[in-house]
Amino acid sequence: MKTETAKQGRETMTKKSTGKNLDLSKEFHQHYAPSLESREIVKIAERYELFIGGRWVKPQTKEYFPTLNPATGEVLSQLARAGAADVDLAVKTARQAYTKVWSKTSGRDRSRYLFRIARLIQERSRELAVLETIDNGKPIKETRDVDLPLVAAHFFYNAGWADKLEYAFPGKKVAPLGVAAQVIPWNFPLLMAAWKIAPALATGNTVVLKAAETTSLTALALAEICAQAGLPDGVVNIITGAGETGAALVNHPDVNKVAFTGSTEVGKIIARAIAPTKKRLTLELGGKSAHMIFADAAIDQAVEGIINGIYFNQGHVCCAGSRLLVEESVADEVVRKLKKRMESIRVGNPLDKNTDIGAINSQGELEKIKKLVAIGKQEEGEFFEPASGTLPSKGYFHKPCFFNRVASSSTLNRVEIFGPVLTITTFRTPEEAISKANDTPYGLAAGIWSEKGSKIHQVASALKAGVVWANTYNKFDPTSPFGGYNESGFGREGGRHGLFPYLEVK
Amino acid sequence: MRDFINIKMPNGSEKPLPLVSVDKVGVTERANFFTTRSIKKDSKLWALYTAISMVDLTTLEGADTDDRVRQMCAKAIHPVSPYLFQEMCRQSGAAVEPIPSVAAVCVYPNRVKTAVAALKGTGIQVASVATGFPAGQVALDIKLQDVKQAVEAGASEIDMVIDRGAFHSGRYQDVFDEIVAIKTACGDAHLKVILETGELGSLEKVRFASDLAIQAGADFIKTSTGKIPSAASLPVTLVMLQAISDHYQATGRKVGMKPAGGIRTAKQAIHYLCMVSEVLGAEWMNPQMFRFGASVLLNDLLRQVYKQITGRYYYTKAFSLD
Numbered sequence: 001m002k003t004e005t006a007k008q009g010r011e012t013m014t015k016k017s018t019g020k021n022l023d024l025s026k027e028f029h030q031h032y033a034p035s036l037e038s039r040e041i042v043k044i045a046e047r048y049e050l051f052i053g054g055r056w057v058k059p060q061t062k063e064y065f066p067t068l069n070p071a072t073g074e075v076l077s078q079l080a081r082a083g084a085a086d087v088d089l090a091v092k093t094a095r096q097a098y099t100k101v102w103s104k105t106s107g108r109d110r111s112r113y114l115f116r117i118a119r120l121i122q123e124r125s126r127e128l129a130v131l132e133t134i135d136n137g138k139p140i141k142e143t144r145d146v147d148l149p150l151v152a153a154h155f156f157y158n159a160g161w162a163d164k165l166e167y168a169f170p171g172k173k174v175a176p177l178g179v180a181a182q183v184i185p186w187n188f189p190l191l192m193a194a195w196k197i198a199p200a201l202a203t204g205n206t207v208v209l210k211a212a213e214t215t216s217l218t219a220l221a222l223a224e225i226c227a228q229a230g231l232p233d234g235v236v237n238i239i240t241g242a243g244e245t246g247a248a249l250v251n252h253p254d255v256n257k258v259a260f261t262g263s264t265e266v267g268k269i270i271a272r273a274i275a276p277t278k279k280r281l282t283l284e285l286g287g288k289s290a291h292m293i294f295a296d297a298a299i300d301q302a303v304e305g306i307i308n309g310i311y312f313n314q315g316h317v318c319c320a321g322s323r324l325l326v327e328e329s330v331a332d333e334v335v336r337k338l339k340k341r342m343e344s345i346r347v348g349n350p351l352d353k354n355t356d357i358g359a360i361n362s363q364g365e366l367e368k369i370k371k372l373v374a375i376g377k378q379e380e381g382e383f384f385e386p387a388s389g390t391l392p393s394k395g396y397f398h399k400p401c402f403f404n405r406v407a408s409s410s411t412l413n414r415v416e417i418f419g420p421v422l423t424i425t426t427f428r429t430p431e432e433a434i435s436k437a438n439d440t441p442y443g444l445a446a447g448i449w450s451e452k453g454s455k456i457h458q459v460a461s462a463l464k465a466g467v468v469w470a471n472t473y474n475k476f477d478p479t480s481p482f483g484g485y486n487e488s489g490f491g492r493e494g495g496r497h498g499l500f501p502y503l504e505v506k
Numbered sequence: 507m508r509d510f511i512n513i514k515m516p517n518g519s520e521k522p523l524p525l526v527s528v529d530k531v532g533v534t535e536r537a538n539f540f541t542t543r544s545i546k547k548d549s550k551l552w553a554l555y556t557a558i559s560m561v562d563l564t565t566l567e568g569a570d571t572d573d574r575v576r577q578m579c580a581k582a583i584h585p586v587s588p589y590l591f592q593e594m595c596r597q598s599g600a601a602v603e604p605i606p607s608v609a610a611v612c613v614y615p616n617r618v619k620t621a622v623a624a625l626k627g628t629g630i631q632v633a634s635v636a637t638g639f640p641a642g643q644v645a646l647d648i649k650l651q652d653v654k655q656a657v658e659a660g661a662s663e664i665d666m667v668i669d670r671g672a673f674h675s676g677r678y679q680d681v682f683d684e685i686v687a688i689k690t691a692c693g694d695a696h697l698k699v700i701l702e703t704g705e706l707g708s709l710e711k712v713r714f715a716s717d718l719a720i721q722a723g724a725d726f727i728k729t730s731t732g733k734i735p736s737a738a739s740l741p742v743t744l745v746m747l748q749a750i751s752d753h754y755q756a757t758g759r760k761v762g763m764k765p766a767g768g769i770r771t772a773k774q775a776i777h778y779l780c781m782v783s784e785v786l787g788a789e790w791m792n793p794q795m796f797r798f799g800a801s802v803l804l805n806d807l808l809r810q811v812y813k814q815i816t817g818r819y820y821y822t823k824a825f826s827l828d
Contacts, residue, residue, distance in 0.1 A: 027783055027787055027788045027791075028549070028552070028553070028779065028780075028783040028788065028791055029780060029783040029784045031549060032543065032544075032545060032546075032549050033545070033546045033547040033548050033549040033550070034546075035544035035545070035546045141542060145542070295508065296508065296527065297527060297529075298526075298527040298528050298529035298532060299526075299527070300528070300532075300533075300748045301528070301529040301531075301532025301533060301536070302529075302532075304532055304535070304536045305532065336755070340751075344784040344785075353542070353543075353544035354543055354544055451527040451529070471529050471531065471532065472531065472532065472535075
């Protein structure tokens, strides 16, 4: 038996490792062996119908459209395209369920249904996380650790309110509105469904929800869960389709309330359409949120905050910290550290547990991001993307990147990119930071990094943004209201404030 | 604006050391991120082998004897019997390399001679704690004597403790000067500076103590003595790695890192390796730059290696205690 000395041992280790093919001339973390979450837990049907009145109903349009896995391009299933007649049926069904059943159901019983749904979501959370990842392209790490826990939390939280509404608005009487028409986006498909459905049901309304065209599968799974929970038929109706379906829904004369989350462009169309009606409206739209780093911040943690602010969910986040404002004296340090940090971001198969950034949701979105990056490269600004890592050959992927030294007037600092693209601009004083942060048509969120508490309060109170995070970013909680200023929309979701848009307060 | 503390360097010049802000919530969040890394298959086997080669096998008991140290040295050379390991590989048809030796053994100064003799020709380093370990509450000349004795006995690495009393009193220059003096006394031996982070009270102080030690010439910075309950943790290690990273960026000098105490499982060790790789990079992924101060860890690493090779868990008795 040959005696292996430590030195020899160490040399062998660093040179050829265990004899298997692990190339250590590169970084260990670029070589994490694939750790794939199994897809077996998920059963996807070949075709999905519309969920109306507690049953699966074939669309009267007789039309179906494919839904894809954006990470591979494979067709996952065929979804029904709801036309005007289908929308009409769904709204009528919701109206009937409201009049005959749900408006007569006590708060305590509504609460029980919501608790049941929340628990079922928890029980099926792994399945739902995998399904969401396959359908949306976001990494399993996020669906597992962020989306699904929050989905359940929203049902739990609102379940708690259902029998305590009198206390939410002391001294007032409250009543539900009736039928709520809800249209949700593709970036957090199941979470947005939860944000919409949970408060609507807690406050005693019935729902017709249209899922996003490219990401309907988890909403349809939620329909299944509603049935599993024994929710009375017709209280929640879930339909699928594209923009016209959504338009037919919000324009249906018999809905009392419209809740929309999506682009500012569509939000404006809806606002115009709703204006002459008695429908109540909340809009949660786009953003171009400022993320401010002051010189007295904890820089290493701020860099993490920047990463989380813009590259979380591929940057498909309405409140993404997409405009980085850095105090000039630390700008070089922040940019240098940011670059180094970005080299260790792993882009790839969303089902791999070690993937940090997954697939862009659709080809259309990818093209839009690429077009804006090309415009950015033509305008001033220094472009950076990490050298490490190769993008998968199939599917829709985009490297995380940023433009440094971008003027406030540049295209990329004005428009919402909705992708993993950051702009960096410097400021000199808190006043300048505030003025730059507010220099946008949007006003959804903002982030402040400083170790000085008084500065945080002073700056936060001057910002025109619905959410302000201090020394963190992209933290969500069902107890906290969320919503925007100006072109980011109006109305709040979450917290006690989130109940109000679904209630008549007398 | 940032705050600085002026430190008088050995060459007489004054150097302003920044008091770097650290956000505990952010550090903890980032550190926990590494616990969600899922290391499998070849990557796992490589990580386990690498971790074994990074272990500083330690015995620091009042009851240590020469024989106890000799037994530990044998385990350091062959963490598992090469014959038995080869048999296991043969039976399971796996072609893997022999289990490496650990990086070093760590003993009290009085036991250094024994360890040096037992490890002669193996390349395994002999580290000695010194400077009135673990409290460090003795006069500087005694600390220096402690170091000299260990070095003369053949220790190639010295693990010193900083003067936490001076640090808490704000006498940073004293802490700095002491490290400089001990570094000189070390001669060719490598100096690991133990910050005893569990006694420092905040991550900002951990960061400042790291910066002080690095500026004073530490070859390694190390979290803990292992003699108090609060030992190495991922957040504390992350803050120290960031200090190392900043120093490397500024000067090009690479300082090593040794978390010690509290790392008992292979899974924990792999979280540390992911963190070192993602924060500092490949140049730190070797025993020259990164060590684990741990003893219990070794057998769990072996157990996981066997699991990777055979697909099943061996009972713990398959591996000798020491």
